[in-house]
Amino acid sequence: MHDGLARGAGWLSVWAAGVLGIALALSACAPASPVQPIATSIDDLQAEATVENFFELLEDGDARSAVLMTDLDVDIDADEALLLADEVYSSVDSRPELVEATQAETVADGAQVQVRYQVGDDTRDETMQLVRIPKEGTVPEHRIVHLSSETVGVDMSGAERLPDGTEYRINGVDVTAAIVAAVQDASATGGTPRVLAFGGSYPIDVVVPGSDGFSDTFLLEVPTFVGGDSAGEGFADFVSEYGF
8 A cells, every 4th residue: 555655656757747848848848928128227217207298187087187298389278289288189099108108318408218109000119308407496307298399289271271260179179279370370481281189089170161161071180199190081171072
C-alpha cells in the first residue's frame, strides 16, 4: 500500500515537472507583451494630467472651461466664439474622447504629450504641445494647452455666397452671428471664412430668405479636437446644390 502511494506520488512529481517544463518553454517562445510608456517625473505626470483634464471637459461639452485651459487668444463671449458656447457644444454629438495619453516629455518652456483620441468612429494619434506658465502670486507654476486661433476651427466657405438675412441654428441655438463674423473677417483679410469650433458633429439648420431661398440642415463634421476640415461634403458643396 505504501509502495503504491510512493509510486503515485513519484508519478505526480514527474508529471508536474514535465508540465512546468513545457510551460516555461512556451513562455520563452511567446512574444513579449508591449510595454506601455509611462511618465517618469512629476512634471511629466502633471503634463499628462493637464491633457486628461482638457479632454474630460471636451467630452462633457464644457467648451468654456476647456478654452481656459489653453492659450487660445479668443473672447469666449464674442460672436465668433458662439460654437464654443456651452449651450451649443454640449448639444453636439461625437465630441472628442481621450483613449490614452502617453510619452509625456517636459522641456523648459512646456511639454509634449502624445495622445490617442476618438471623434465619432475615427481614432487619431497626435502630439499635443503644452506651454509653461510661471508661478504668479499664489498661483503655482502650471502648463496649459497650446492652440492657435489661426488653425482652430472649421472652413465655412460658401457662407459668403448666401444673401443677407440668412439664419443659422444648431439644435435650436442661433449661431448666425458667428458665421457672419467669420465671413466679414475673411472679406477684410482676403482669407477663407473659419468658425471657431472644437471636434464634433454640428447639425446646422440653414434658412435662406428670398424667392430662391431654402431651408435645410447641413451636418458640419469637425474631425479633430481643435477643428479641421472634413474629407466629406463641405459647406460650399452644400450651398452649390441650391444654386449659390
